[in-house]
Amino acid sequence: MDPQMMGISKGIECEDAGIKPGLPHTKIFRSIAPDVLHQLYQGIVKHLIAWLKTVCGEAEIDARCRRLPPNHNIRLFMNGISDLNRVTGKEHDQISRFILGIIVDIQLPNNLKSSLSLTLLEDALHSFHGNKSIFVDLGVRPDFNLPKLHNSSHTPSCIEYFGTTDNYFGTTDNYNTEYTERFHIDLAKDAYRSTNFKDEFPQMTLWLERKEKIFRHEKYIQWRLDGCPPPATLKPLPPSIVYERRLKMTKHPTLKAALSRFVVQFKNPTFTRAQIEAQSHSIPLQFNRVPVYHRLKFVAEDPYTVGRPEDSVIDSIHVQPRSGKELSGRFDTAIINDGSGGLTGVDGYRVGQVRVIFSLKPDHIRSFFGNGVSPPQHLAYVEWFSPFTSQPEPHHLMYKVRRSLKDGIRSAGIVPVANIRRSVHLLPKFGPVAPSHWTSANVLEECPAFFVNCFSDRHIYTTLY
Numbered sequence: 001m002d003p004q005m006m007g008i009s010k011g012i013e014c015e016d017a018g019i020k021p022g023l024p025h026t027k028i029f030r031s032i033a034p035d036v037l038h039q040l041y042q043g044i045v046k047h048l049i050a051w052l053k054t055v056c057g058e059a060e061i062d063a064r065c066r067r068l069p070p071n072h073n074i075r076l077f078m079n080g081i082s083d084l085n086r087v088t089g090k091e092h093d094q095i096s097r098f099i100l101g102i103i104v105d106i107q108l109p110n111n112l113k114s115s116l117s118l119t120l121l122e123d124a125l126h127s128f129h130g131n132k133s134i135f136v137d138l139g140v141r142p143d144f145n146l147p148k149l150h151n152s153s154h155t156p157s158c159i160e161y162f163g164t165t166d167n168y169f170g171t172t173d174n175y176n177t178e179y180t181e182r183f184h185i186d187l188a189k190d191a192y193r194s195t196n197f198k199d200e201f202p203q204m205t206l207w208l209e210r211k212e213k214i215f216r217h218e219k220y221i222q223w224r225l226d227g228c229p230p231p232a233t234l235k236p237l238p239p240s241i242v243y244e245r246r247l248k249m250t251k252h253p254t255l256k257a258a259l260s261r262f263v264v265q266f267k268n269p270t271f272t273r274a275q276i277e278a279q280s281h282s283i284p285l286q287f288n289r290v291p292v293y294h295r296l297k298f299v300a301e302d303p304y305t306v307g308r309p310e311d312s313v314i315d316s317i318h319v320q321p322r323s324g325k326e327l328s329g330r331f332d333t334a335i336i337n338d339g340s341g342g343l344t345g346v347d348g349y350r351v352g353q354v355r356v357i358f359s360l361k362p363d364h365i366r367s368f369f370g371n372g373v374s375p376p377q378h379l380a381y382v383e384w385f386s387p388f389t390s391q392p393e394p395h396h397l398m399y400k401v402r403r404s405l406k407d408g409i410r411s412a413g414i415v416p417v418a419n420i421r422r423s424v425h426l427l428p429k430f431g432p433v434a435p436s437h438w439t440s441a442n443v444l445e446e447c448p449a450f451f452v453n454c455f456s457d458r459h460i461y462t463t464l465y
Contacts, residue, residue, distance in 0.1 A: 033158045034151050036176035041092040043148035049081065049095060054140045056106050058082035063434045064102040067443050070330060071425035072316045073457040074098060076440060089178055097455045101427030104396055104451065118156045125153060245314065247378075247417060248297040293357040293378070294320050298422060314459075317423045319354050328441035331355055335421045335464075336382060344463045351401050351424055351452065352382035353444065357417060376416035384411045385450070398427070398451040399464070424460065426450035 034040070053061050062080025070076060075094040077084075084091065135141055158175065191204035223229070298315040322329040333353045341348030357380045384404040392399045404411040428438070428447040438446050454464040 030161055033162060033175035034155045037089045037178035037181060039148045039151050041089040041096070041178070044152055045092045045096050046087070047146065047149070049092070049099065051135045051140050052099065052103060053082055055108060055135065055138055056103055060106060060434065061102065063436075064106075064428075064430055065098075067428060067430075067434055067438045067440055068098060068102070069333070069426060069428070069440060069444050070318070071332065071453075071456060072423050073460075074425050074453075078440070089181075097457070098425075098427060098453060100396055100455065101398065101451050101453055102430065104398075104427075105429065105431055107432035118159060121159075122156050125156075245298045245300050245422065247420075248299045248313075290358045290360065293359075294318070296354070296357055296380075296417065296420065315422050317354055317420070319357050330441075331444070333385075333424050333426050333444070334382070335424045336415055337419045337421050339419065341421070346388040346399065346464060349421065350387055351385040351426070352415075353385070354380050354382050354420070355412070356381040376418060378417035379414050380417050380420060381414050382412060384413065388452075393451070396451070398454055400429070400449060400451055401426070402449045422459070425453040425456040427453045 058080070059082075062082050065077045065080045068074065068076055074097060075091075077095070081095055132144060136143070162175065187208060188204075191207050192200055194207045195203040296317040296319070297313050299312060300314050317332045317334055318330045319332065320330045331353055333351055335349050336352045338348050338350065357378060359378050360375065385401040386404050388399050388401070426444065427450060428434075428443050429449040429451060430447075435446070452464065454461050
């Protein structure tokens with residue numbers, strides 16, 4: 001029955017029984033919103049992962065988890081996910097960032113092979129309900145009489161009724177108990193650990209009271225030291241989505257490695273590719289070493305920090321060669337702007353694997369460019385992947401890319417570090433069965449094709465999806 005009609009009928013029943021309804025004009029069922037933590041992460045996602053493990057095989061799922069390349073926004077489950085116990089909502093959140101990518105072309109038994117806006121959300125739910133019978137057909141479960149599964153169908157209507165933290169991005173943080181559950185640690189677990197575990201409630205209360213007084217006094221002192229500034233006016237922002245990012249380089253390079261096409265292109269921006277290639281042969285390199293950096297960080301100001309705003313690292317790119325016999329190298333992939341890319345969309349962007357981040361010494365700059373010319377301070381040598389297609393793959397809405405080759409050699413180039421927008425996670429196209437010789441460390445070298453993971457974090461979802 002429609003919840004609205006249920007509310008009306010209950011009111012009529014109360015009146016017939018001589019009971020005065022408490023809130024006769026309130027549709028109480030609209031106050032029950034889907035909960036992201038318990039009903040999605042710990043509900044539907046939990047069930048879905050269990051079903052996928054049963055259908056696809058735990059060994060194959062675990063093998064693919066172990067072969068994902070590293071990324072700042074992705075947790076690698078190097079032991080797989082089948083043996084995880086007491087999985088937290090945060091772990092389910094992390095698994096949901098790559099689970100679609102690792103089952104895209106997985107081999108199913110009996111050759112059975114089974115998608116912005118509220119319309120897309122409803123279409124995705126529609127598609128799921130239209131195909132969920134595969135789990136019944138495969139004998140994973142007899143039916144789908146799950147309250148949490150039914151509750152997810154109310155998500156679109158709840159967004160319409162209650163809105164979100166930001167109507168443009170459509171995140172449902174207004175009704176996610178993940179944030180309030182965080183207080184279990186501060187108000188219960190930490191407080192309990194401070195006691196002697198006997199008659200703990202008065203001790204916990206006193207500990208919390210003293211902690212809050214110290215916290216308030218500390219804030220007051222800092223406010224006075226800052227000159228008693230007025231309260232900051234905060235513009236509401238969706239969590240984890242701050243479009244404006246700043247590059248942060250280390251003050252000194254970590255080690256001290258070759259370049260001429262960039263010099264020609266920088267000095268002659270109207271040259272064609274053939275002209276750049278021809279002219280580059282005449283550029284002499286009087287050195288064979290340059291300062292090299294091993295990590296690129298992206299920071300953003302936390303808009304919710306009261307008093308003195310602090311920068312937080314929200315993304316990073318590792319460019320680290322192999323160290324010794326045990327530690328393998330790591331060269332992360334990134335989305336790179338050609339100068340015409342905007343805040344959202346793939347136009348003007350391309351995926352590249354960053355191989356070296358370096359800078360030029362002043363005498364190198366003078367010999368290449370002459371006096372009065374200031375090239376970018378930090379440069380990056382990247383190996384290109386194929387350009388983005390006009391549309392993503394239709395079945396899972398992720399873009400497919402592969403190494404860009406010229407005469408069998410990887411295409412590469414030098415770009416200003418400022419053109420690197422952010423890191424990007426590439427999901428290997430495993431095929432029916434993950435090759436046994438692939439590892440997390442070599443999969444970017446061994447795998448011929450990848451899917452650009454637009455689910456690794458909210459920022460990339462809103463820019464690429």
